[in-house]
Amino acid sequence: MKIEVNADKRTLQGKGASRRLRGSGKVPGIIYGGDSEPQSIELDHNDMFYKLKMEAFHASILTLKVEGSKEQVLLRDVQMHPYKQLVLHVDFQRVDQKKKIHMKVPLHFINEEIAPGVKTAGGIVSHVLTEVDVSCLPKDLPEFITVDLIDLEAGHTLHLSDLVLPENVEISALIKGDDQAVAAIVIPRAVLSGEAAAETEEEPTEE
Known part of the structure; x- marks a missing residue:
């Protein structure tokens, strides 16, 4: 199953910025690994919440589209609110096709x-x-x-x-x-x- 995730680059950092981001229906996240620097991103909350319910989303190579650029990634970490149905943060790791x-x-x-x-x-x-x-x-x-x-x-x-x-x-x-x-x-x-x-x-x- 091929799963695509859309994201935008995130420039504002800090707890306050993340809180405002979540208030606008977005989820803060990060992409790391590979030869590139870590990149802060933001994703649509409802889309991410739905995808997280998919079993394959947790065990597949994902295609992450960041402002037109595509990367192969794995979902590595998800932070959920203790009692609300709210995604707080997601981590993605870049995939090197030549490395296990x-x-x-x-x-x-x-x-x-x-x-x-x-x-x-x-x-x-x-x-x-x-x-x-x-x-x-x-x-x-x-x-x-x-x-x-x-x-x-x-x-x-x-x-x-x-x-x-x-x-x-x-x-x-x-x-x-x-x-x-x-x-x-x-x-x-x-x-x-x-x-x-x-x-x-x-x-x-x-x-």
Whole structure:
């Protein structure tokens, strides 16, 4: 998915200027990294608020248009108001197409309902991780990684090493030797209690 963000250069600095900017429906931000100097920018608040609700916006290479000039960037930080639906500040990092990047990518779980541990054993899928930090070149960055649970049995756990990754994409934790759990199927106590009760009823009584 290609996502474009429009911005204007921001010249006024300071808390007062940022407060006035937010009052006019704008969001202060900054672009940094690469061979260029950091650039203060301002963006439309409503547009930014809407885009921040998009999962892909947080895990994609974005095209940032600043007064006609386009740059490839990553969203690196967002500051939100503690209780208002208000974006206070956004940070973007310039992308070098020749250098690997580290980025958190969401996990999309499929076939949960037909996993043996759920369908035949009455288990519940426990999502241990919902995103993973990956390392790759910008052109290889996936929007998400699919986690297929079709073979997962009750009491079993799926680990990072079990995931099928896109080409040229590595998981940062695995590089460090940390094979974290991703998902497991657990049996609820109610199901276990029901099975135990059923077994007790089936036992023959001694006369």
